[in-house]
Amino acid sequence: MDTARESDADRRRHWRDLLASERDAEALYTRLAEADSGERREIFEELARIERRHAAHWETKLRDAGAEVPPPGRPSLRTRLLSAVARRVSTQTVLPMIERTERSDAGVYDRDPDAAPGMAADERGHARTLAKLVEGGKPDPREQIAHREGWHRGDRSGALRAGVFGVSDGLVSNTALVMGFAGSGASHSAILLAGVAGLLAGSFSMAAGEFVSMSSQREMYEREISLEARELEENPEEEQAELALLYRAKGLGRAEAEGVADRIMADRTVALDTLAREELGLDPDALGSPWSAAGSSLLAFALGAFVVVLPYLIGAGTAALLTAVGLAVLAMFAVGAGIGALNGRSVWRSGVRQVLVGALAAGVTYAAGRVIGTSAS
Numbered sequence: 001m002d003t004a005r006e007s008d009a010d011r012r013r014h015w016r017d018l019l020a021s022e023r024d025a026e027a028l029y030t031r032l033a034e035a036d037s038g039e040r041r042e043i044f045e046e047l048a049r050i051e052r053r054h055a056a057h058w059e060t061k062l063r064d065a066g067a068e069v070p071p072p073g074r075p076s077l078r079t080r081l082l083s084a085v086a087r088r089v090s091t092q093t094v095l096p097m098i099e100r101t102e103r104s105d106a107g108v109y110d111r112d113p114d115a116a117p118g119m120a121a122d123e124r125g126h127a128r129t130l131a132k133l134v135e136g137g138k139p140d141p142r143e144q145i146a147h148r149e150g151w152h153r154g155d156r157s158g159a160l161r162a163g164v165f166g167v168s169d170g171l172v173s174n175t176a177l178v179m180g181f182a183g184s185g186a187s188h189s190a191i192l193l194a195g196v197a198g199l200l201a202g203s204f205s206m207a208a209g210e211f212v213s214m215s216s217q218r219e220m221y222e223r224e225i226s227l228e229a230r231e232l233e234e235n236p237e238e239e240q241a242e243l244a245l246l247y248r249a250k251g252l253g254r255a256e257a258e259g260v261a262d263r264i265m266a267d268r269t270v271a272l273d274t275l276a277r278e279e280l281g282l283d284p285d286a287l288g289s290p291w292s293a294a295g296s297s298l299l300a301f302a303l304g305a306f307v308v309v310l311p312y313l314i315g316a317g318t319a320a321l322l323t324a325v326g327l328a329v330l331a332m333f334a335v336g337a338g339i340g341a342l343n344g345r346s347v348w349r350s351g352v353r354q355v356l357v358g359a360l361a362a363g364v365t366y367a368a369g370r371v372i373g374t375s376a377s
Helices: 002-035 038-064 077-088 091-104 119-134 141-148 159-183 188-234 236-249 254-265 268-278 290-314 317-342 347-376
Strands: none
Touching: 002 038, 002 077, 002 091, 038 119, 038 236, 077 091, 091 119, 119 188, 119 236, 159 188, 159 290, 159 317, 159 347, 188 236, 188 268, 188 290, 236 254, 236 268, 254 268, 290 317, 317 347
């Protein structure tokens, strides 16, 4: 009985905290609307109305539970400071800070069983709307580039990312491993066995890690889209209003934004695809492939790790060691230069940085091997 009472008390306390948060958000958007004009003012007013609706939900929950509804209090110090800056400077000045907060709080209602339908989507929509306002209503440059240049799309499956990290990790980790055994004075067969074992263990470990990581990420994204589909089914009017608000934040007028949202909502498949992209920031056709990422990671790690194994397959002694070091340095520079070229950075700087990092790791393990080998002998 006492546990039940404590649980009810905790829930009511939680509702009061959410009520205070929603009231504070309403006050903030109301003050931002007062500090701005035109279309942006209307957007802030709409955001304030949504927060007011959320606050009313928690007031109702408290009343239905027989709890006292606290009267509205003074806005938080943060809200007062942001409002003051918005009035004296501009709302654009404070929008990045507000947008970051909204983005971090976007999932506050995702798993709250007491939240009303659509509240989770509202919060995610707020973050997206503010992001568009931060951009100043200009089209996202990434969208323009992707539209004009098909070759400039991101890594849709995750395979490129996994491959780049895989070959770098394989090269550095297996070079360090082989150098450690070589420094210890181990026999040719022991060094070769260590290199092959490091190649196999690392390759399959990387592949398994990428598969689990990408699977979890994909499942999370699919859940987000399924929640959006349910909210679209249960509250189409609210979803349409959120979509129109997003387009207004991008710079469209009210009538034009509402017209676009109305046309999109006429086809539920198109509506879900658009909401996933605009509200969630997800491309339903590019959620990532666990198998592609795992396969790419396995092959890339094996390729990088094989560089220092090859000399010991065809030779032994000092010649194999020097050849392994030379091939490792060349491969590290090539990998670093490739990453630099992909990122639009200096090829030489990226290549040298990769060599220095790899040489440091290999040097430390070689020295450790020498110490251990000397002690053991």
